[in-house]
Amino acid sequence: QQQVKQSPQSLIVQKGGISIINCAYENTAFDYFPWYQQFPGKGPALLIAIRPDVSEKKEGRFTISFNKSAKQFSLHIMDSQPGDSATYFCAASIQGGKLIFGQGTELSVKP
Amino acid sequence: DADVTQTPRNRITKTGKRIMLECSQTKGHDRMYWYRQDPGLGLRLIYYSFDVKDINKGEISDGYSVSRQAQAKFSLSLESAIPNQTALYFCATSAKPTGLQYFGPGTRLLVL
Numbered sequence: 001q002q003q004v005k006q007s008p009q010s011l012i013v014q015k016g017g018i019s020i021i022n023c024a025y026e027n028t029a030f031d032y033f034p035w036y037q038q039f040p041g042k043g044p045a046l047l048i049a050i051r052p053d054v055s056e057k058k059e060g061r062f063t064i065s066f067n068k069s070a071k072q073f074s075l076h077i078m079d080s081q082p083g084d085s086a087t088y089f090c091a092a093s094i095q096g097g098k099l100i101f102g103q104g105t106e107l108s109v110k111p
Numbered sequence: 112d113a114d115v116t117q118t119p120r121n122r123i124t125k126t127g128k129r130i131m132l133e134c135s136q137t138k139g140h141d142r143m144y145w146y147r148q149d150p151g152l153g154l155r156l157i158y159y160s161f162d163v164k165d166i167n168k169g170e171i172s173d174g175y176s177v178s179r180q181a182q183a184k185f186s187l188s189l190e191s192a193i194p195n196q197t198a199l200y201f202c203a204t205s206a207k208p209t210g211l212q213y214f215g216p217g218t219r220l221l222v223l
Contacts, residue, residue, distance in 0.1 A: 002170075009151070032210060043115075043201050043214030044154070089153055097142055097161070097210040098169070101153040 002027060004092050006102025013109050019077040021105045023090035026071060030100075032093035035064065035075050038104075039086050047088070048075070080109045114138045115215035117202050123221045124192050132187045132218050134202030140213075141206060143185040145169075145177060148199040148217075157200075160185060192222045 006023045013019045023033075034049035050057045050064045050073065057064045063076040077084055090102040115136045124130050134143065142161050146154040146169075156169030158177040166177060174196060176188045189196055202215040 006153070034211070036214075041216075043203075043216050045214065046211055049211070093210055097205050097207075097212075098156060098159060099144075099154075099212060101146075101155070103151060103153045 002094075002100050004090060004100050004102045006090050006105060008105060009103065010106045011108070013080045013107065015080065015082060015109055015111050017080050017109075019075075019080045019084065019107055019109070021075045021088055021090070021107070022072065023074065023102050024072045025092050027092070027094065028071070030092035030094050033064070033066065033073050034091050034093070034099070035062075036089045036091065037086050038089065044089060077107075082109045082111050085109050115202060115204055115213055117200075117215040117218050119218060120216065121219045123223065125223050126193055128192050130189050130192055130220075132200055132220070134185045134187070134215055136183050136204045138204055138213060139206070140204035141182060142204060143179065144203040144205070144212065145175075145185070145187045146201045146203065147171065148201060154201065157187065194222045196220065197222045
């Protein structure tokens with residue numbers, strides 16, 4: 001019930017393409033859904049986040065789509081660039097701050 | 112994030128040794144967390160603290176202990192290190208009401 005399942009594990013996209021990463025959860029008590037971006041040798045950095053009363057949030061080339069009834073949310077990276085190559089983690093927040101992370105997606109954007 | 116620092120950045124130790132990983136933050140946040148990262152498993156919560164007098168176990172606390180010495184300092188100890196504790200360890204902080212977590216640069220630990 002506390003799990004967040006993330007797919008795919010790895011993703012290769014051509015420059016200019018759309019990268020899509022999906023996450024699913026079971027616990028309806030989750031109240032906040034952030035996405036983190038991690039470059040090699042660095043700590044995860046908050047990328048974008050959404051609350052369950054919103055179906056979509058867009059920040060630049062990054063968009064979160066949220067489907068409350070299906071208990072799923074996804075990250076879309078438009079016009080993907082080689083600099084976007086990183087590991088992406090979805091997460092879900094519970095109890096005012098604990099984060100449950102997905103397993104991570106290693107994104108590679110080919111020039 | 113330079114506001115969250117972790118020491119050491121890399122550590123090699125032997126099975127059975129006691130080691131401590133330290134985390135300091137200048138963000139003024141009241142909440143601090145310790146995670147470990149393993150390939151294919153994402154980040155898993157070890158311990159968290161919502162204020163100096165509040166310590167809570169996370170998902171995988173066995174074999175670990177923590178100490179919240181001050182609002183800005185939160186240390187993680189491995190009392191008797193074992194090889195399957197080889198991992199990347201991250202400290203994070205957050206503040207009410209957003210709960211947004213900010214991560215340190217990590218400590219790479221190898222237990223031989």
